[in-house]
Amino acid sequence: MATETVMLGHGSGGTMMKRIIDEVFFAAYGNDDLLKGDDAAVLPALEAGQRLAYSTDSFVVTPHFFPGGDIGRLAVCGTVNDVATSGATPLYLTCAFILEEGFPLEDLRRICASMASAAKEAGVRIVTGDTKVVNRGHGDGIFINTSGVGTLAPSINLGGAQCRPGDKVLVSGTLGDHGITIMSCREGLNFSTTLESDAAPLNHLIAAVLEAAPAVRCFRDPTRGGLASTLNELASQASVDITVEEEAVPVKSEVLGACEMLGYDVFQVANEGKMVCVVAADQAQAALEAMRRSPYGQDAAIIGEVTEARPERGPKVFLRTAFGSTRILDMLVGEQLPRIC
Amino acid sequence: MATETVMLGHGSGGTMMKRIIDEVFFAAYGNDDLLKGDDAAVLPALEAGQRLAYSTDSFVVTPHFFPGGDIGRLAVCGTVNDVATSGATPLYLTCAFILEEGFPLEDLRRICASMASAAKEAGVRIVTGDTKVVNRGHGDGIFINTSGVGTLAPSINLGGAQCRPGDKVLVSGTLGDHGITIMSCREGLNFSTTLESDAAPLNHLIAAVLEAAPAVRCFRDPTRGGLASTLNELASQASVDITVEEEAVPVKSEVLGACEMLGYDVFQVANEGKMVCVVAADQAQAALEAMRRSPYGQDAAIIGEVTEARPERGPKVFLRTAFGSTRILDMLVGEQLPRIC
Numbered sequence: 001m002a003t004e005t006v007m008l009g010h011g012s013g014g015t016m017m018k019r020i021i022d023e024v025f026f027a028a029y030g031n032d033d034l035l036k037g038d039d040a041a042v043l044p045a046l047e048a049g050q051r052l053a054y055s056t057d058s059f060v061v062t063p064h065f066f067p068g069g070d071i072g073r074l075a076v077c078g079t080v081n082d083v084a085t086s087g088a089t090p091l092y093l094t095c096a097f098i099l100e101e102g103f104p105l106e107d108l109r110r111i112c113a114s115m116a117s118a119a120k121e122a123g124v125r126i127v128t129g130d131t132k133v134v135n136r137g138h139g140d141g142i143f144i145n146t147s148g149v150g151t152l153a154p155s156i157n158l159g160g161a162q163c164r165p166g167d168k169v170l171v172s173g174t175l176g177d178h179g180i181t182i183m184s185c186r187e188g189l190n191f192s193t194t195l196e197s198d199a200a201p202l203n204h205l206i207a208a209v210l211e212a213a214p215a216v217r218c219f220r221d222p223t224r225g226g227l228a229s230t231l232n233e234l235a236s237q238a239s240v241d242i243t244v245e246e247e248a249v250p251v252k253s254e255v256l257g258a259c260e261m262l263g264y265d266v267f268q269v270a271n272e273g274k275m276v277c278v279v280a281a282d283q284a285q286a287a288l289e290a291m292r293r294s295p296y297g298q299d300a301a302i303i304g305e306v307t308e309a310r311p312e313r314g315p316k317v318f319l320r321t322a323f324g325s326t327r328i329l330d331m332l333v334g335e336q337l338p339r340i341c
Numbered sequence: 342m343a344t345e346t347v348m349l350g351h352g353s354g355g356t357m358m359k360r361i362i363d364e365v366f367f368a369a370y371g372n373d374d375l376l377k378g379d380d381a382a383v384l385p386a387l388e389a390g391q392r393l394a395y396s397t398d399s400f401v402v403t404p405h406f407f408p409g410g411d412i413g414r415l416a417v418c419g420t421v422n423d424v425a426t427s428g429a430t431p432l433y434l435t436c437a438f439i440l441e442e443g444f445p446l447e448d449l450r451r452i453c454a455s456m457a458s459a460a461k462e463a464g465v466r467i468v469t470g471d472t473k474v475v476n477r478g479h480g481d482g483i484f485i486n487t488s489g490v491g492t493l494a495p496s497i498n499l500g501g502a503q504c505r506p507g508d509k510v511l512v513s514g515t516l517g518d519h520g521i522t523i524m525s526c527r528e529g530l531n532f533s534t535t536l537e538s539d540a541a542p543l544n545h546l547i548a549a550v551l552e553a554a555p556a557v558r559c560f561r562d563p564t565r566g567g568l569a570s571t572l573n574e575l576a577s578q579a580s581v582d583i584t585v586e587e588e589a590v591p592v593k594s595e596v597l598g599a600c601e602m603l604g605y606d607v608f609q610v611a612n613e614g615k616m617v618c619v620v621a622a623d624q625a626q627a628a629l630e631a632m633r634r635s636p637y638g639q640d641a642a643i644i645g646e647v648t649e650a651r652p653e654r655g656p657k658v659f660l661r662t663a664f665g666s667t668r669i670l671d672m673l674v675g676e677q678l679p680r681i682c
Contacts, residue, residue, distance in 0.1 A: 008675075008679045009675035011676070011679065012566060012676040012679075013565025013570050013611070014570055016676075018672075037501065038499075038501060038559075038561075039422075039427070039561060039562065040423050040426060041395045042427050042493055043393040043394075044392060048386075050386055051384055052383070052385075052386075052393075052433075053381040053382070053383050054383075054469055056437045056471050056486070057437065058437040059473075085379070086380070086381040088381065092395060094395065094396070094488050096399040097399075098399050132484075132680075134481060134679075135679060138480070138481040140479040143484065145397070145486035147397055147435050147486075147488035149393065149490060152383055159377065159379050160378065160379060223354065224353060233378070237378060331359075332353055334350035334355070338353075338476060339475060
């Protein structure tokens with residue numbers, strides 16, 4: 001029997017599209033809002049004073065399936081995490097597919113099941129979606145866009161600009177797992193059979209840290225561009241310096257080995273299930289303990305601190321190495337590994 | 342001088358990506374929320390009792406530029422219209438690009454300017470975004486996803502399921518302009534030098550109709566699959582029949598000529614700036630007049646009515662022709678013209 005694949009008619013707006021929606025998307029993650037079938041989902045009113053947090057991300061990773069996850073898990077976790085970084089509770093997602101003619105329906109079903117599972121873990125619902133199909137050779141199997149909204153309590157006001165000298169910098173676990181996993185898959189390298197993408201929804205971890213340490217300045221997930229880009233963004237937003245202690249940064253030995261062999265800087269490698277948190281020094285320990293109580297924060301560590309920027313030059317990020325020397329930790333300039341997420 | 346094009350590094354998360362964001366996206370449609378640069382936009386609290394309307398759409402149309410619009414105008418108008426169909430006031434959009442390596446930056450700037458202009462016309466703001474770049478040959482220049490949120494007053498409760506026998510069906514203008522324009526561009530046909538895509542934001546038109554005719558049952562924009570698919574969806578949601586008077590449906594003569602020549606059914610051709618509205622019979626005239634007062638509703642017409650479905654078969658849509666005969670107006674089955682939006 002021929003493999004069922006995506007056809008142009010699945011994007012037509014007609015009966016074939018209705019069928020793929022019913023049999024694939026609704027079957028995986030149907031819910032009352034999605035099933036209404038109107039063009040926009042209508043969602044309940046917020047509680048008084050609550051604001052909206054709103055984010056979007058497209059996912060173009062190859063391969064579509066990799067140890068520890070797949071493009072569907074990434075698409076849900078990535079947007080959940082972006083919404084959660086504001087301190088909000090993510091509630092609703094949209095999901096839009098750009099499918100290439102010929103993409104196996106079996107793969108699409110597997111991806112949708114993975115999205116449903118990640119959404120359930122995060123406690124969010126996919127409430128509306130869209131499906132487009134492009135001709136063979138004009139896409140790459142599957143691209144997914146998710147957007148997400150969450151509600152933000154009036155008392156919470158996080159952001160990169162809130163960082164100030166004296167604050168501590170935490171990371172919720174080991175760096176580089178996602179980037180090195182994808183690279184290993186793609187290049188057929190076998191650094192380790194145990195290495196997996198860290199893709200995970202971190203909204204519950206974030207909520208726990210916020211409760212334990214209300215003096216959090218900001219959260220940021222170090223995805224493309226890695227920790228180095230994230231810290232440079234924060235330094236720039238707040239006009240401060242940040243110094244990281246290399247020895248304090250958790251990195252798996254397989255990841256470090258791969259980076260050394262390939263000439264990658266682990267600080268610039270992408271993560272999909274890690275959170276950077278800047279917090280007032282006196283609450284850093286409480287934040288760390290809250291992270292470590294989360295299943296995704298076992299390896300959390302305090303890795304550095306915020307200091308005043310020197311007026312004669314712009315905000316900088318420094319790395320103090322194990323040997324006591326200090327180097328500038330730059331933002332990634334070009335491209336390390338395309339299509340990492 | 343070589344043409345500036347999109348490079349893989351523009352999707353890296355590093356300094357090249359920061360530059361394209363600053364110089365292209367912020368330059369076109371920057372605003373306070375977007376410029377904050379955090380991962381999620383934080384938006385003001387809603388008024389008491391207001392609900393959220395939430396929608397998403399990806400846009401893959403080729404060619405990217407066509408008479409009457411471009412992929413950017415479509416991306417803004419499409420999502421604005423989907424949010425507005427619920428009766429909501431669209432407020433905020435997200436915008437996510439999937440760019441192919443080699444795409445001319447000049448085209449991207451033009452598309453972003455067009456998005457800024459359409460957003461301004463609709464009165465919405467692009468508050469957060471995302472940029473991915475795929476390798477040459479794995480995309481098709483540019484794909485755009487937009488999502489949108491709007492606020493919905495407690496008194497409004499529209500939806501396909503609200504249609505009931507006796508209601509009138511309106512359309513806000515001529516059918517098929519967008520689909521035939523795209524097809525003419527793509528195939529190098531010249532049906533007319535005056536034919537243009539109808540891509541337009543219809544939120545102001547919808548608000549005017551709702552004010553004039555509070556007994557509106559639902560709005561729906563007849564995009565992919567055309568009027569035939571839209572009416573079949575409504576009939577199915579409400580378990581009713583719908584009968585359309587062929588002579589009452591506004592169609593431009595160039596569009597009709599093209600459809601006849603190519604064997605297309607104009608009722609299945611896509612529109613991007615038209616709205617179908619079902620309204621209680623005693624307010625149909627008021628709704629019609631409100632549509633006609635809008636710049637995008639000059640050719641609005643009452644085209645049919647809702648009747649009871651016959652119990653021995655499912656809900657159906659009928660077309661009464663100029664000759665007095667009646668045929669079933671079916672949903673599009675396969676694909677008429679791929680990548681129409």
